[in-house]
Amino acid sequence: MIHSERLVREFIELVSIDSPSFGERTMGDYLKTQLAALGLTVEEDGAGSCLGGNCGNLYAFLEGRKDLEPILFCVHMDTVEPSAGKRAVLDGDGVIRSRGDTVLGADDCAGIVAILEALRVIHEQNLTHRPVEILFTVAEEVYCKGAKQFDFSKVRSKEAYVLDLSGPVGSAACQAPTILSFTVEVHGKASHAGFAPQEGVHAIQAAADAVAGLSMGKIDEHTTLNIGNIHGGLATNIVPDLCVLSGEIRSYSHEKAMEVAETVQKQFESSAHAVGAAVDFDIQIGCRAYETPLSHPVIRRFETACRTLHLPSSLHQTFGGSDNNILAEYGISGIVLACAMNQCHSCTEYTTVDELVRISELTKALMISED
Numbered sequence: 569m570i571h572s573e574r575l576v577r578e579f580i581e582l583v584s585i586d587s588p589s590f591g592e593r594t595m596g597d598y599l600k601t602q603l604a605a606l607g608l609t610v611e612e613d614g615a616g617s618c619l620g621g622n623c624g625n626l627y628a629f630l631e632g633r634k635d636l637e638p639i640l641f642c643v644h645m646d647t648v649e650p651s652a653g654k655r656a657v658l659d660g661d662g663v664i665r666s667r668g669d670t671v672l673g674a675d676d677c678a679g680i681v682a683i684l685e686a687l688r689v690i691h692e693q694n695l696t697h698r699p700v701e702i703l704f705t706v707a708e709e710v711y712c713k714g715a716k717q718f719d720f721s722k723v724r725s726k727e728a729y730v731l732d733l734s735g736p737v738g739s740a741a742c743q744a745p746t747i748l749s750f751t752v753e754v755h756g757k758a759s760h761a762g763f764a765p766q767e768g769v770h771a772i773q774a775a776a777d778a779v780a781g782l783s784m785g786k787i788d789e790h791t792t793l794n795i796g797n798i799h800g801g802l803a804t805n806i807v808p809d810l811c812v813l814s815g816e817i818r819s820y821s822h823e824k825a826m827e828v829a830e831t832v833q834k835q836f837e838s839s840a841h842a843v844g845a846a847v848d849f850d851i852q853i854g855c856r857a858y859e860t861p862l863s864h865p866v867i868r869r870f871e872t873a874c875r876t877l878h879l880p881s882s883l884h885q886t887f888g889g890s891d892n893n894i895l896a897e898y899g900i901s902g903i904v905l906a907c908a909m910n911q912c913h914s915c916t917e918y919t920t921v922d923e924l925v926r927i928s929e930l931t932k933a934l935m936i937s938e939d
């Protein structure tokens with residue numbers, strides 16, 4: 569049985585720890601202590617120093633039944649802003665919110681606390697369980713930068729559960745998109761806008777022509793394009809020599825996302841070249857698309873565990889990335905579990921005691937599952 573009072577106490581404690589991206593040190597130290605006390609070996613990698621943060625990814629291992637394959641459980645330690653000084657407030661109905669001026673950080677403290685509570689119950693009750701690997705990542709909220717630094721050659725699991733999704737516990741995501749971000753610099757030529765406009769090359773006009781020539785929003789059923797930021801120019805009397813734009817592309821098909829990126833680049837080049845401007849196009853792959861088939865054992869085990877707990881289960885697509893995208897790149901098949909977080913990335917984020925108990929039960933059930 570999950571110890572709900574202890575669970576809530578620890579959740580409140582986790583929330584009170586400031587743990588922004590690149591500043592996860594205190595959280596990392598707390599988790600190291602807890603994991604070691606529960607009999608896990610814990611290692612911290614060098615992601616912190618590589619990324620300019622103060623804490624690395626934590627990898628922990630718990631020996632289990634030798635005849636069963638290990639499973640990886642993954643959550644992130646960082647939270648989005650505003651997060652400094654966050655405090656959890658539990659009301660009489662079992663709803664937990666922030667004080668309103670910060671996020672709550674249930675994303676992803678709810679996942680962390682579920683894993684700790686599941687391990688604690690297994691430890692206390694001496695339950696038979698499979699080998700368990702835990703990965704607590706840093707800097708997930710900034711395009712999974714922490715997980716990208718992790719050395720996956722030490723992971724033995726071929727299957728994973730990532731606790732990092734909103735929605736009722738029992739729902740999970742089995743498909744996520746490629747997310748590309750891009751920056752375009754349109755380089756024109758400055759000149760006086762009054763005396764010699766003909767000597768200038770208007771970077772903003774070239775950029776505007778390119779933007780007008782692109783379809784924005786939902787391009788097809790699986791793909792979106794957005795240019796979300798534009799700035800350029802120095803003064804009203806100067807023909808602007810520079811315009812910088814940035815945007816993103818998402819698609820369930822990695823190839824399609826790359827195709828759209830090429831279309832965007834070509835459009836900018838053609839608009840710029842028409843007026844004698846030049847283009848620098850820079851693209852970054854935030855994460856790659858994956859799809860875990862519904863017949864996969866990692867999903868069947870999840871459905872069985874839900875059934876045992878009388879929890880309705882459902883599988884969905886998500887149009888957001890998570891550490892599971894990175895695991896998939898390393899050949900680990902996983903799904904992302906809804907884990908008692910709601911209205912994430914806002915100051916109205918909340919969780920409930922009942923949902924925290926449910927995700928802890930589910931995590932425990934997966935750790936002790938025999939299939």
Ligand SMILES: [Zn+2]
Binds near residue numbers: 676708
């Ligand atoms: Zn998250």
